[in-house]
Amino acid sequence: MALVRLRGPLKQLAGGQGEHRVGGATIRELLCELETLQPALDGWILDERRQVRRHINVFVNGEYGSEETAVAPDDRVDVLPAISGG
Amino acid sequence: MTELLVGTKKGLFVLEGEPGAGFAVTARAFAGEPVEYAMRDPRTGRLLASLTSPFYGPKIYVADEGADLSADWRQAAGVELPDGGDTALARIWTIVPGEADGTLYAGGDPGVLFVSRDGGERWELVHSLWEHPTRPRWQAGGGGLCLHSIVPWPGEPDRLALAMSAVGIWLTDDGGETWRHGNQGLRPRYLPEDAPQDTFDLCVHNVHRAPQRPERLFLQFHGGVYRSDDAGESWTDIGAGLPSDFGFPLVIDPADPDSAYVIPLKADMDRVTPEGHVRVYETRDAGATWAPRGDGLPQQDAYLTVLRQAFAQAREGEALELYFGATSGDVFGSGDAGATWATVADHLPPVYSVRVGRA
Numbered sequence: 314m315a316l317v318r319l320r321g322p323l324k325q326l327a328g329g330q331g332e333h334r335v336g337g338a339t340i341r342e343l344l345c346e347l348e349t350l351q352p353a354l355d356g357w358i359l360d361e362r363r364q365v366r367r368h369i370n371v372f373v374n375g376e377y378g379s380e381e382t383a384v385a386p387d388d389r390v391d392v393l394p395a396i397s398g399g
Numbered sequence: 400m401t402e403l404l405v406g407t408k409k410g411l412f413v414l415e416g417e418p419g420a421g422f423a424v425t426a427r428a429f430a431g432e433p434v435e436y437a438m439r440d441p442r443t444g445r446l447l448a449s450l451t452s453p454f455y456g457p458k459i460y461v462a463d464e465g466a467d468l469s470a471d472w473r474q475a476a477g478v479e480l481p482d483g484g485d486t487a488l489a490r491i492w493t494i495v496p497g498e499a500d501g502t503l504y505a506g507g508d509p510g511v512l513f514v515s516r517d518g519g520e521r522w523e524l525v526h527s528l529w530e531h532p533t534r535p536r537w538q539a540g541g542g543g544l545c546l547h548s549i550v551p552w553p554g555e556p557d558r559l560a561l562a563m564s565a566v567g568i569w570l571t572d573d574g575g576e577t578w579r580h581g582n583q584g585l586r587p588r589y590l591p592e593d594a595p596q597d598t599f600d601l602c603v604h605n606v607h608r609a610p611q612r613p614e615r616l617f618l619q620f621h622g623g624v625y626r627s628d629d630a631g632e633s634w635t636d637i638g639a640g641l642p643s644d645f646g647f648p649l650v651i652d653p654a655d656p657d658s659a660y661v662i663p664l665k666a667d668m669d670r671v672t673p674e675g676h677v678r679v680y681e682t683r684d685a686g687a688t689w690a691p692r693g694d695g696l697p698q699q700d701a702y703l704t705v706l707r708q709a710f711a712q713a714r715e716g717e718a719l720e721l722y723f724g725a726t727s728g729d730v731f732g733s734g735d736a737g738a739t740w741a742t743v744a745d746h747l748p749p750v751y752s753v754r755v756g757r758a
Binding site: 322323353356358360361362363364366367394395 | 453454455456458474479480481482483484485486487488
């Protein structure tokens with residue numbers, strides 16, 4: 314299973330745990346599974362369309378990913394708020 | 400002592416003070432997050448606030464009576480559209496107590512109504528409006544497809560009026576099982592003169608009902624101020640006499656069904672207080688005449704923008720309190736029905752909403 318790393322409010326919502334082992338063949342599958350394991354995250358990373366919210370970035374081993382990006386069991390997935398706002 | 404709940408671009412500010420004077424900030428919550436709206440349910444004392452995080456999406460939070468308002472908030476459940484669909488919830492614009500025990504309504508973008516029957520802990524989408532057959536024709540206004548006004552009928556839980564920008568007035572008499580338009584008489588200047596009379600591309604900005612005479616409503620339109628005397632079925636333009644009949648917020652004196660207060664803004668693109676004067680306009684004859692109320696408000700080089708939910712009222716009659724905030728971060732208040740005004744707070748972040756928690 315891939316290693317998902319969370320920070321800030323996402324980590325707090327996940328019981329204060331910043332690292333999670335989660336299964337899934339794509340980022341979308343992995344994040345849906347993460348929501349199942351950590352229900353308080355429901356709606357925070359993925360919206361109702363199961364798309365990653367516009368100002369959240371997901372990286373796979375340091376590279377930008379999208380919902381369809383493939384994830385391997387030994388990959389590292391970082392979920393981070395984007396640099397945006399004002 | 401009056402409590403104000405001020406939603407801003409950078410969090411919720413709770414202010415307390417005496418009417419007609421400056422207020423003190425007694426709590427700040429959700430630092431850095433846009434708080435669109437906050438209200439206190441007078442039946443329970445519970446506070447509800449809607450946030451639109453640019454990162455994590457729109458949420459509703461609740462805090463119980465007596466809670467530490469800087470910290471003790473919890474997320475309400477169910478504030479979301481159907482999972483796996485092609486639309487995401489964009490924003491919650493308003494939260495309003497219903498007439499039935501424990502019932503609250505929330506309106507948002509894209510043209511959605513939620514209902515809670517447990518005081519705001521859990522919410523359900525009102526599917527009759529979500530699945531309305533005309534929805535594919537609905538047009539968004541500049542602020543989105545926002546359901547911003549929810550107007551219960553005192554003592555009759557099944558009767559409700561809604562306003563959406565830009566989809567006009569909606570009425571139900573059966574608790575939201577069915578909906579019909581109440582747009583007769585609204586005249587949009589932004590459409591061609593030969594546009595169909597039954598168009599519902601109607602950019603309503605705000606609606607309030609007179610509780611002493613519930614069939615009477617006042618409406619701020621995108622160009623025009625209107626009154627209805629038949630429960631929102633039809634409307635009469637009462638904007639003559641205002642320096643501009645464009646604006647967003649509107650309040651009424653609950654004791655006087657002939658009263659309304661508006662804050663005119665220069666139409667259409669400028670959207671600031673006309674000629675650099677900040678003035679609230681009052682009618683006490685159902686819109687036949689309007690009088691400026693600006694004593695104590697900035698009267699020179701003051702180009703403020705007052706947003707849709709940033710004007711609030713408490714008490715009634717001669718004790719009527721009025722409060723409004725601007726995107727400049729200024730909040731002003733009157734403790735004498737608008738006769739005189741004082742600065743309640745300044746240097747806040749841009750103000751999105753003002754509501755009276757307690758008075």
